[in-house]
Amino acid sequence: MTFILRSAYGFALALAAPVTSASELGYDAYIDSAKRIKCMYGYVTAKTGNFDAARQIFEDCIARWNDVYLMIWLAQMHESGSGVPVDLNKAAALMERGANQPDDTSYVSLARYHWGTALAEGRGVKKDWQTARRWLLRASEGGQSEADEYLMRMDLSAETKPPTDYNNKRAP
Template structure:
C-alpha cells in the first residue's frame, strides 16, 4: 500500500538524517512515520531525546529533550513518559523542578508497568515533594514497584512493614522484602538490612514486633554484627535487661559479654552493673569495680561515675576520696546525672 511505502520512506529519511547528524531533521521524518503507525519511529524520537538530555554527541538541550519525550509519550512510548517525569523531577536547565508534571508523567509510565516510575512516585509521596507527605500513597507505590522488581522499592517496602507505617507492622514481611532488595543487588541493601536487624532483634525480645523469640533475636544480632554493627549486642542486652521477663537477666549478661569483645566501653560498664547487682551472674563487687574502672579509663561516663562511687565508699576497691571526686567530676562534665547529684549532695560541689 502507498501509505506503507510512505511510512518506510519517512523512516528511511529519518535514519539518513541521523547518520548525517541532523537530529532536528530526523525528528521531523520520524514523526511523520510515527503518525502513519511506525512505533519504531516513535521510539527513535525518544532515543534522540536521550541524546539531547545527556549531550551524547550533541550539545545538551533539555528543551529539545522535553519535546522529544512529549512526542514519544503521545505515541505511547512508556520509557519516554518515565524519562520525562525524571526530567521534570530534577528540573530542566534554568527552570525549577515541576513535581506536578513529574507526577503526571510518572503515573503514565507506572500505568504502563514501569517499576522505576512507581518507585519514584513512592519517593515523591514519601518525601512530600508534592507539598506534603502522604505515607499511605507512598507505601502503595513502593509495594507496586517492589512487586515489579525494583530493588530500592523492595527495601522501602520492608521499612514500611518494619515501622508499621500505613500498613500493619509485620517483621517477617519486612525482613522478606529487605532481603529481596539486598539479594537483587541494591547498593543500600547491606546498610538497610543491618539497620533493620539491629532494631528488630530487640523487638523480638520485648515483643514489640508481635511475638517474643529470643533465638531469632540472637541470630539477628549476630548477622547485624557481621554486617558492621559492633554495638548491637549492647543494645540487645539493654532490651533483655529492661524486658522484665524471666531468665532475661542471664541473656542480658551474655549479650554484654559479647559486646565487650568489640571493646565497647559501655559494655564494660554494663558488665560492671551486672556483677554489682547480680544480674545474670553471681554478685561480685570487686569484679564489678574492675569493669567500671576499665570503662572509666576508656572515657565512659557511666563507668566514671560508678568507679567514683566505689572509690568514695571503699566498695571493691580501697577508699580514696580525692580520686573519687576526680572521677565524679569527669563523669559530671560528660553529663552523668548521678555524678552531678552526688557531687552536689555529698561534696557540695556544682559544675560551673
C-alpha cells in the first residue's frame, strides 16, 4: 500500500510540474546560454540547417572560449555561404586564428591544415606557397594526413612550373 501511495504522490507531482515549452527544447534557446555545452548544440544546429542560430552560437563560443572547432565550422560557413554571405576574408581570418593557437590539439592541427590550404590557394588571403608549406608541415606533424597529401600535390604541381627564386624572378 505504501508503494502505491508513493507512486500516486510522484505522479501527482509530475502533473503539477511546469511543462517545458517547445522553444526551450529548440536550439535557439542556447544562443544566449552561458553554458559551455551550447557549443556542442551549435554544431547540431548547423547540421539541422538552422545556420542563423548556429552562427550566433559559434560566434559566442569563439568569443567566450576561443573554441577552435567552431572557428573551423564558422569559417566553412563563410566559405560556402551556408546561412551567411560568402566571405573568404572572414573565413581565412578564422582559420588563421585557429592555426595560431599555442597548443597542438587535433582541432588546432586541423585549423593549421585549412589555413595552409587557404594560403596555397589564395582563398581570402594572398597566395603564399612558402608559408602554406610551413603550416601544412605543422598540420602534418599534428597528425593531419590530409596535409601530407596536399603537400605531395603541391610538390607535383611545382615540378611542372619553371623554377623561381625568392624575388619571384625566373631562375637562370
